Amino acid sequence: MPRHHSYSLSDEKVAELVFRQYGVKITPEQIAKAYAPEQRMSWKKSIEVARFITGMTLKQAKAWLEDVVKLKRPIPIKTYKKKQAHHAAPWRGWPVAKWPVKVARRYLQLLENLENNAKFKGLDADRVVIVYAAAHKGYRIPNIMPRAFGRATRFDEQTVNVEIVAAELPKEVIPKRYKLNLVKR
Incomplete structure (x- = not known):
């Protein structure tokens, strides 16, 4: 049975975080949150996926994780990479990568929940x-x-508690596309 939870970031701290990262002041009405308690998945892979999707728009994150489920694109492994296979892959900067399908499926469900929460608050899903x-x-x-x-x-x-916080930003500061250092061969 899930235990009582609270988000680790208040709306004020989220607004401060957005101001530091993007230079934009937002109100609590522009913030959407989603929480998934006690998920049966790998904690280490969950941390890597959370780190990777931070800074993406909802559409970018969903598209990338759908490709992970289809085994088309990997997730970079930056912290827990001892004794992991290194790939001669067409990306620069992170030779260790994995395809955490189970974690990606759970994150996709959580992103769907986040998108519904954003729409319920009246936010534009393309700018979240x-x-x-x-x-x-x-x-x-x-x-x-x-x-x-x-x-x-x-x-x-081991179970994992996952939380995602998103904010609706002006079109000028939204990342156009997620940049990877792809090597052309």
């Missing part, structure tokens, strides 16, 4: 930009894995 995305560890679901000779090993399942 993700200004904050975070994944926090949830509670552990205890499990036991049977072993040989009557032994057992504890095997807990």
